[in-house]
Amino acid sequence: QKEVEQDPGPLSVPEGAIVSLNCTYSNSAFQYFMWYRQYSRKGPELLMYTYSSGNKEDGRFTAQVDKSSKYISLFIRDSQPSDSATYLCAMSPLKVFNAGGTSYGKLTFGQGTILTVHP
Amino acid sequence: KAGVTQTPRYLIKTRGQQVTLSCSPISGHRSVSWYQQTPGQGLQFLFEYFSETQRNKGNFPGRFSGRQFSNSRSEMNVSTLELGDSALYLCASSWTGYPPTNEKLFFGSGTQLSVL
Numbered sequence: 001q002k003e004v005e006q007d008p009g010p011l012s013v014p015e016g017a018i019v020s021l022n023c024t025y026s027n028s029a030f031q032y033f034m035w036y037r038q039y040s041r042k043g044p045e046l047l048m049y050t051y052s053s054g055n056k057e058d059g060r061f062t063a064q065v066d067k068s069s070k071y072i073s074l075f076i077r078d079s080q081p082s083d084s085a086t087y088l089c090a091m092s093p094l095k096v097f098n099a100g101g102t103s104y105g106k107l108t109f110g111q112g113t114i115l116t117v118h119p
Numbered sequence: 120k121a122g123v124t125q126t127p128r129y130l131i132k133t134r135g136q137q138v139t140l141s142c143s144p145i146s147g148h149r150s151v152s153w154y155q156q157t158p159g160q161g162l163q164f165l166f167e168y169f170s171e172t173q174r175n176k177g178n179f180p181g182r183f184s185g186r187q188f189s190n191s192r193s194e195m196n197v198s199t200l201e202l203g204d205s206a207l208y209l210c211a212s213s214w215t216g217y218p219p220t221n222e223k224l225f226f227g228s229g230t231q232l233s234v235l
Binding site: 049106108110 | 123152154161162163164167175177209211223224225226227228229231
């Protein structure tokens with residue numbers, strides 16, 4: 001069983017719809033949770049970042065974390081065709097190095113959900 | 120501010136060869152991480168470097184190695200290439216500080232490696 005499970009979709013929605021993307025995880029050490037968006041032939045781009053249970057909102061995007069259920073979600077309101085991409089959840093414990101600051105360089109990613117928003 | 124730069128963008132090699140990929144982090148970023156992305160396995164962590172030292176390592180064979188230079192630029196090397204090494208190799212950089220701050224990991228566009 002993978003540490004992070006994400007429904008790969010694909011997911012197809014009409015423009016203006018509310019999109020819900022989800023990941024579950026099994027490693028209780030994960031403290032930092034991120035959502036990345038990846039367009040074709042590009043590297044992942046960070047959308048949302050949170051380290052606590054609850055909701056975090058940024059424009060049309062809301063990230064939700066429920067550590068008790070080991071479940072995270074990303075909601076996209078008023079979806080646009082430009083939102084069509086692969087969405088990846090990622091998570092990490094945080095390591096602190098006395099000599100070298102902090103690091104969560106080792107992210108564990110979900111498989112990614114392919115989202116298409118059609119006009 | 121320039122983003123993470125990876126070269127080359129595309130690479131074609133044959134089995135048994137070796138390859139070196141290059142990554143220039145965002146100016147001021149001292150941590151560089153490498154990831155492998157394939158359709159079957161998704162994104163998998165290879166290793167992380169900070170101040171020329173490897174401080175995190177994923178579960179990849181010893182054929183995969185890397186290094187970081189004093190200017191934070193990094194290279195990764197894959198020796199004795201196998202067909203299964205065909206993938207998008209992504210480099211990511213971050214600023215690390217103490218105490219913990221709101222760090223973010225920024226990715227380059229990757230090097231697409233095809234092994235024939």
